[in-house]
Amino acid sequence: MTAYSYFALPVVVAVLVLWKLIPLLLKPLSSKLRLVPGPPCPSWLFGNLKEITNVEAAVLHEQWVAAYGHTIKYKGWLGHDILYTMDTRALNHILSHSNDYQKPAIARFSLSEVLGEGILFAEGEQHRLQRRVMNPAFGPSQIREITDIFLEKAAQLRDMWLEEISVHGDSARVDVLDGMAKMTLDVIGLAGFNYSFDALNASGKANELNKAFQELFGKATNKPSIFAMLRYLIPPLRLIPTPPTRRVDAAVRVMRRIGMELVTEKKAEVIRDMRNPNEKQDGLRSRDLLTLLIKANMAVDLDPSQRLSDEDVLSQIPTFLSAGHETTSNATTWCMYALSQARDIQEKLRTELLAVPTDTPTMDELQALPYLDAVVRETMRVYAPVPATVRVAMKDDVIPLNTAYTDINGNEHDEIEIEEGIQIDIPIVALHRSKELWGDDALEFKPDRWGSLPEAAQNIPGVWGNLMTFLGGPRSCIGYRFSLIEMKALVFILIRAFEFELAVPAKDISKQSSAVQRPFVLSEPEKGTQLPLIIKPYRGL
Template sequence: MNLTADVIVPIALVTVSYALCLGISRLYRKLFPHLRYLPGPKNPQLLYGNFIEIADDDNASIHEKWAEKYGPTYRLNGLMKTNILVTQDPKAVHHILRYSEEVYHKPDATRATIGQLIGNGVLVVEGEEHKMQRKVMNPAFGPVQVRALTEIFVDKSLELRDYWMREIQKSSKREVIVGAGLSKMALDVIGRAGFNYDFQALSEGTNSELSRTFAVLFGTFKRTIFDIVRIQLAGFLKLPGNPVVRDARSQMERIGNELLRDAKKAAQSSKKQDGMGKSRDLLSLLVKSNLDTNLPEHQRMSDEDVAAQIPTFFIAGHETINSSATAAIYVLTQHKNIQTKLRQELLAVGTDSPSMDELNALPYLNAFVREVLRLYAPFTFIARAAVKDDVMPLKEPIVDVNGKIHTELHIKKGQLIQIPILSMNKDKKLWGEDALEFKPERADTEPEATREIPGVWSHLLTFIGGPRACIGWRFSLIEMKAILFTLVRAFEFDLAVPKEDITFKRPLMVPLSRPIAKSRLPDRQLPVILTPVNRDN
């Protein structure tokens, strides 16, 4: 046993991190004393603060309970008693998202952690650098480009259907693990649609170097707070990080550079032949946009920045659809009447391979997807930090613990802020008293107040809004519609465990939620029973 490496170093890291956190906490409370007078829950734990309650929340509804008790704007206790401002006030949220380039960035700790894993892609960079990357990347995510990718979404959905059909034929239980199949499909989709790489995960293809590398990076991305603190501390103190993660990151950079080199060659070759390329994967489209002669040289992305988008595509494209589609299937098991009505609409379509326009023309499918993304948004909250002093307007005034009324908040540089996406999507003040009910027909009778939600899509905060809105929201929507179109036509869905066994708990400090069976922990999966649909009846 290596005593130094195995015992002394971990103890030293914990000790130093505790001391640093304690010092930061004391400094933070001196810098932001005004927030201590805002209403909010008590601090249940010195180290983790109210994050303990968020992690222990079975139904991902803790922010709703706090908002009901303290109002739309309140204070939370973060790590080591730091004050976190939480708001779902529409006026305040609009202000934060509108000025996300100038004032409200992702916290440095979050950016440092993600950046060490996937590089400085569009998820990590801020300010002018983010603006430049978005400008180059936006053309790859437009409606025309997503329309061209729809065939991939449908083809891979059909492969998932066939994969599950083979799975249920192996056992009389007819049980499948939803997340396992969806994960394979999402990997195949992002490979083909992202950079024209075929993982063949659904056809039990080879365990490629790229898929193994991604598994390491993504596994690290979802770790708990101790791992996050250790990664951040290692970078702060210039200590060696996890060698497995370091090697995986190095391999991802090498593979990314190879994929980028091939994409650039293909783009240049196509340009010589007919002036435009035939490839429609995101990386090829990004390369073409970056090589556009109308783009000034100083606005072009470096090869390093372009390559950094590859793991970014992985993280964003994989987990969002996995969580959303898992939630959709869970909803189908709980609302058989909705499942039947949806299936009737889908079976009336005379093809197994619909176009994007055909998917968008299905009213009940669109209403169902919207309601899933409202009530089961994959990311339950987002975090921001003010990079300069600001004044935040409020729609609903705050009465602090001393009885003082605030119609605006003076935000100091460094202030941490949390926007509870899921809670705002369920706010009864915006959606009405039936806000917690799953009602696809809600889209036909939507309250006027929901128009105040500053989301990029359909008056929801699911894909955020403003300059940092999810760049791939069209991609995610059509992929989810393709999945549901294919699977609901093929199977009837039932839970394989009692409803009481389902929880929406997530790893500590990870704002990602999906339905999972408590009896299947630590796998964090949802088991369902599939019954093939008899189309002859």
């Protein structure tokens, strides 16, 4: 290398950095949110982001809202303004205009490296096409068809715990989160792609796809990372391999290989089926999500321009895995936590469930259980697994408000003016814990509240249950019916079989928040996320 190139390289890098950095540094000066009230900014680089990720989800936001009002701003990277509003009219506006409010480019970039352009991160026309082809696979009649997979896997988890109890005597301490994670992984494998992870089989081999998945998502965090930001801003940096990027590349290769095998196999099945429509399918084959989506994509009445490519179909496999597995396992784990804390509710629920005269209820029978429904709703309110999400304005806009906000000069505004590029944090858990919306007992776990909801809560713009758990609008969770029935099947089987009690004092349980809120024992940090419960067989069995 010549002396010239030794000097040239750092100069090129410095020019690239400045070229990207200067507009970013100047942007906050012209922000239309300048006069919106909010907390002081502790760091010019990270803004308020580090303090947010250092505490349980929504805790700081709740303090800020109490101090500065419903509609506030705080600071992100390099002092950029982030809008935060608890106003249900504003949130409805943002969620229902999903083309004008998209996911931030940096989140799409880092996740698309892993997930490809799956439905979770596609935008605009690409998203519309994917959603249209995928919607039918998630409809009620499709979920009805796979309810027995949920029940079988829930029963397998029950039997695994019964075996553990038989080793210890009349009760056992189990990590409920671990059991739920195995169960929901097996379910998404079978119901998603007719693929057997066999995670609940203690003597089974570690599964290659599961290992790849853990490599990609096991260490996920939402802590701000300078390296991730630089890789996003300066594309040539993406060419420099590091140990983590090498591990991710290897895992993505495994996922792609297995995914491609599944897609090819299912396409062949669908073609066979189209040629011989009268031949009977075997049990699972035709009802998994991937086959249904491939079938919808190959339907003769679908215009060829509206079809998904193999690449798009392939990217739905890690998408389903990442979106559908830990969300449901954490939701059900928190449900067991709540029930272990409220023995009267646990007892009342068990009485309802034991009155069902079968171990294998249909989807409609599960749906007809009112107290089970109330317990699931209350879990999804108090312990919404995804605590918040984020959007970026794609154009200048004026957001309408239910409640006017007062700016730092004391002037009232009944709408918020924003410019293109402003980031908006969408509260989920904070909205579910709001006393203004839910009443003074908002923080308590009370399934009976679902008998008559306060009027204010009815304005929450969620796709399900007056809750933001699955968000609302065109980008709401496509898998919400899937996860609700899976959760009901799990609770049905487990509450009929066991009594649950917390194995550590309640104040020792905390929430670790990244994309999903997970339970964590403060006095056992070395064990990572977990929920230790003492289980014993229900005496009536």
